[in-house]
Amino acid sequence: MSAASVIADWSAPNQERARRLLETYPEERSAVMPLLYLASLEHGYLTSAGMTQVAQLTGLTSAQVQSVASFYTMFKRDHVGRYLISVCTSISCYLLGADDVLAAVETETTARDGTTSVDGAFTVEHVECIGACGGAPAVQVNYELVEGVLPEKATALCKWLRETSPDVVMTDAMQKSFGGVRSFDWGIGEEQGAVAPVPAFGPYGSTGGESAR
């Protein structure tokens, strides 16, 4: 089956991204992980159909693709809310009150850790270190990082997400309104943001800068 016919039901930009990804690597199977993100973006999360499509694109079996997908926690194999709130509970954040942050997020979003809220707006999860120990406690919204998020800031952040329902979330904007101490204040400004609960990478990413859905 040709690559085009396998993903004929994908949006045109995602089909084009898949085509470019497959050309990037000498072996098609090397594209399996970026393609899994792309399939997640296309279907909202990584569906069985999405894994089978990636298998057909890369010449692997669905079982092999499932093996890769299930190893990594960032491939979501169940429905994800519009905003994925990832609360870091590793050591620095934990010592600075990550439990309270998580509790505040759970209360505001009505989604318990590891679940999605009934209205489908939020998925809440606790995660291991996200590399922001200097700005603990840290939180990600659709993998866009916000640092120095104390419990009341976290509540405000979730409230803002629900009330304004932004199409694109951006690190710098959220940091300004809801963040506190940052690890690296000299970092360059982020112009792009996330449009979906899928990590934004390079040319195929889900960033608002390249192509908002």
Next chain:
Amino acid sequence: MPERPPPEMVTITIDGREVEVPQGEYIIKVAEDLGTYIPRFCYHPRMTPVGLCRMCLVEVETPRGRLLTTACNTPVAPEMIVDTESAVVQKAQEGILEFLLINHPLDCPVCDKGGECPLQDQTVAYGPGESRFVEEKRHFEKPIPLSDIVLMDRERCILCARCTRFSEEVSGDPLIEFVGRGNQTHVITFPDEPFASYFSGNTVEICPVGALTAKPYRFKARPWDLEAIESVSMVDASGASISIETSQNEVVRINGIDNDATNHGWLSDKDRFIFQAVNSENRLTAPLVRDDAGNLQPTSWGEALDRVADALGSVRGDEVASIGGANNTNEEAFALGKFLRSVVMTPHIDVQVGDALNPDFLVGITPRAEIRDLDRAATILVWAGDLKEEFPTLYLRVRRAVTQMGAKLVVVHPRRTGLDDLAAAKITYRPGEGPEVVRKLAAGADADYAAARELLTAGSVTALIGLTGRAEDPRLAEVVAAYALDLPGAKVLPLARRGNVFGGLDMGLAPTLLPGRVPVTSESGRAELESAWGPLPDAVGRDAAAILAGLAEGEVKVLLLVGADPVRDGRNPDSARAALAAADFVVSFDMFLNDSNQHAAVVLPVDGFAETEGTVTNVEGRVQKAYRSMTWDRLVWGPERDGVVMPDGPGIQELQYTPDGGGVRSTAGRLALHSGRVLYDAGTRNVQSPALAALVPDPAVYLHPRDASALALTDSQVVDVTGEFGAVRLPVRIDATLAEGSAYVPANLESTWMLGVPDVVTIEASSAEEVAE
């Protein structure tokens, strides 16, 4: 053949012993060859090592001091110093076992593996004796069916990856894989994509714990109650070595035995589970004779044998004929042939039934390849039935040669085969146009054939040649072989499928052959045999088709069916049935009633597979012992023969390469039938084995998309397929891998056999909505 140079030797020290070992070999292997067993779970000699289970840790001297390293994937190097039993190694082994047992249940008393379990055995031999783990073990729902045959108890799994590596590396259908991470890692299939592999049973056999079990054996017996004997699988003619395991005089399990010459220890699921037919309740247990009302009635052996003797005595010798014998041992075949030729005095003997290749070709072609030649071939040509369906263990050998030994593969077939993904060149042709393909390959003018031709002329070629389908003209194989033998360094392995068909031919169960591959027409050969057997008929006999024709014409009056079913296996079911009805007397030797023998005058029940003892000859001429005592590697057939009887003397026929195909049947302008065999067909033994009966695929007719649209047919539409010999109603499957202008109907599924094997078929949309059952 060019022998590979012997490996360079290096000197290493193992446990204080200085030894010379081949460079590049893994420590675990050289230690084992020297008599030092290093415990292991994930290491398997027929698969690439991965160093996953860590059980094989040994101490090796390095510039950084003595380090623990895995013996399974560390190659030996000059001056290496290895310690396999130091205190550090022992502590490591105890630690690994304690870790493995943290999550492994101690349910050995109810586990099928208990008693033959590497984890159990090695815990006793190398384990710590007690565990410090007091927390609760992991639990999983159990068991999970991975397929119709294989079940998975995940909590027992120690994540050695033997099963997943087998399915990726050896059988090439990685439908099972690790899922999850850390403590929750387990092996499973993709949802709704079962582990439907022809080779799934091997994973059960190599599982080092009781995580994988097969339904036919699960909870059936305990290993210490099993009696195991070494034998040969008769599912196909590749001669796979097996261990038949019985409990209370019933076969409960078949395992593979690692035979370097044939199967490397691997079996197809058909090899492994076909034994269920032997235990079937439908087996014939008493002789049956036809009563005055025309019904078969059980009777005594004396009565039944009297009737057969009377029938044989009431006609001339050449009015008697025999079909079949490919499920019998060489000794049985020899006795049958001697009886028919020297007592009954008939030459009409044929061990082959519907898919006959010229017996002179099968036994006489030279230079003949061994299975092992696949490992050394530069190019492998497969112009035969789909090996995955017809010769599954041979398929694994070809797969290994291509994926690991660097051979290039050329496949010629009317449709997609299981080997296509490995092929460097594939030629798809319409049935009937085979000679054209040979001509183009030989001439080399056609650009489409350039790749195949280049590979075939590049180096030593091993050619596997047989019938691609039952509708194929058998003479094509000879044309192909004649072409192949002109290729550089060529050897040919002619393929005929049935269990001991080559033994039958060697023992003279062929119209043209006397025992020992002597042509009937050889005066000197016959004279030599007559000096031992007395006078023999001197005519060339009838083959199976001519025997059936002779019955219809009244020239043959008494027929012996030796495990044969010409109604199902011949080209024309109706005429075969009519021929059997026209016979004066038909006697059948069989384990079951079938479409042919249910109209016989006498049916004699016979011993089946695993119940008889003797020798069996495989496709390469290798003679192996089936059942008890002597085994394949001890059987000596004379110096430098290595157990393989190569053709020599008067048996060899000159094969003429006829570029025009010399009268090979043509199907030009019509829809040619491709009647390919499938592994799980509706043959008696499959149907009588519950584990396999469930796997028989639904019948269908496969059409090329352009042919389908020309006929205005769509996928799953019900059509009437009509040929010269019969008609059958089937759903359409669109199949772009088929040659245009042909129709593929899998042979001998429920209903498809009624079509017979015509050269061409016509296809019309059926008025009925449903496929007739």
